Amino acid sequence: MExxxxxxxxxxxxxxxxxxxxxxxxxxxxxxCSVCGCFVRLKTKFKGERCPIGIWS
Numbered sequence: 001m002e003x004x005x006x007x008x009x010x011x012x013x014x015x016x017x018x019x020x021x022x023x024x025x026x027x028x029x030x031x032x033c034s035v036c037g038c039f040v041r042l043k044t045k046f047k048g049e050r051c052p053i054g055i056w057s
Contacts, residue, residue: 003046014044
């Protein structure tokens with residue numbers, strides 16, 4: 001089953017929030033959440049996903 005994507009503007013707001021988070025792990029090719037381990041550039045694009053510390057939903 002394929003996940004439904006969120007509105008592009010809404011996804012970008014989520015991504016900007018994650019990229020400014022002090023808990024973000026910045027790697028050479030990707031950024032990951034240090035709490036849940038997700039790849040934030042992917043997770044922020046899908047409806048139903050949540051920030052593990054409640055910053056966005």
